[in-house]
Amino acid sequence: MSATHSHDLMIRIIGLRKTYELGGENRVHALAGVDLEVTNGSYIAIMGPSGSGKSTMLNLLGCLDRPTSGAYFLGDEDVARMSDDQLSEVRGRRIGFIFQSYNLIAQLTVLENIQVPLFYQGKDLRQYHEHCEKMADLVGLSDRLHHRPNQLSGGQQQRVAIARSLVNDPLMILADEPTGNLDSKTGKEVLDIISELNRQGKTIVLVTHDDKVAARAHRIIHMKDGLIDREVVNRPAPTSRPSTRGPGTGALSAATVQPLNP
Numbered sequence: 001m002s003a004t005h006s007h008d009l010m011i012r013i014i015g016l017r018k019t020y021e022l023g024g025e026n027r028v029h030a031l032a033g034v035d036l037e038v039t040n041g042s043y044i045a046i047m048g049p050s051g052s053g054k055s056t057m058l059n060l061l062g063c064l065d066r067p068t069s070g071a072y073f074l075g076d077e078d079v080a081r082m083s084d085d086q087l088s089e090v091r092g093r094r095i096g097f098i099f100q101s102y103n104l105i106a107q108l109t110v111l112e113n114i115q116v117p118l119f120y121q122g123k124d125l126r127q128y129h130e131h132c133e134k135m136a137d138l139v140g141l142s143d144r145l146h147h148r149p150n151q152l153s154g155g156q157q158q159r160v161a162i163a164r165s166l167v168n169d170p171l172m173i174l175a176d177e178p179t180g181n182l183d184s185k186t187g188k189e190v191l192d193i194i195s196e197l198n199r200q201g202k203t204i205v206l207v208t209h210d211d212k213v214a215a216r217a218h219r220i221i222h223m224k225d226g227l228i229d230r231e232v233v234n235r236p237a238p239t240s241r242p243s244t245r246g247p248g249t250g251a252l253s254a255a256t257v258q259p260l261n262p
């Protein structure tokens, strides 16, 4: 057993399985019984061949989907047993998502895209105007608030997605190939923002095919055939959530991410 206290854990999964039934005898064991513990404030990279279960894992961690069996504790909450409504409540309150294809809404402006998670939480958007502008500022987009996604570069679109992922002040950010569509310089800028968020205490779980991207994480989990095949520790993860820090020197140096307070 590890010596980690359960209150230091962001994620604890035990025997997690996801089976897709394709009719008849045909089924895919996308996750075949995964055990994993992730401490608060760690930065985890998930790697592995196509089809090994990385996105399935991220979707389950993000409460976008439910396991076929097994346990999943997010902090102290047993999410594997929750109803759909409870899942979406946990998702809205604790988790931010960044996807390879940005997943922005084409008809909405930058500012409106950043507001989307608040809208789904039923918040009064007028009260959060300044907060959302601040999130845009954090990712260097204050001068693009009223642009639409097709008027932005790929890197700018991904920064909108990062601002959107931060708007609920989540404890954990999940990223599926966040630099997959970006050139290496723009990708590095996006990764610098993600690293800075981790330094500020956010737990990060990031799926990537790129060794250089994974090298930023504390731990690299290699998946194969729906299981964790092996794990590489790059550097020690913090043992507990770091306290709030002052302005840093990297990306996001203008301000630290503020909790929601209207």
Ligand SMILES: Nc1ncnc2c1ncn2[C@@H]1O[C@H](COP(=O)(O)OP(=O)(O)OP(=O)(O)O)[C@@H](O)[C@H]1O
Residues within 6 Å of the ligand: 020, 028, 029, 030, 048, 049, 050, 051, 052, 053, 054, 055, 056, 057
């Ligand atoms: N909705 C679904 N129905 C049936 N099978 C699925 C479904 N989603 C995923 N699978 C299967 O589950 C396995 C794991 O898929 P997953 O998307 O997690 O892989 P991945 O590791 O993210 O791959 P990639 O690197 O290509 O993104 C694959 O064999 C895939 O075909």
Ligand SMILES: [Mg+2]
Residues within 6 Å of the ligand: 054, 055, 056
């Ligand atoms: Mg995938």
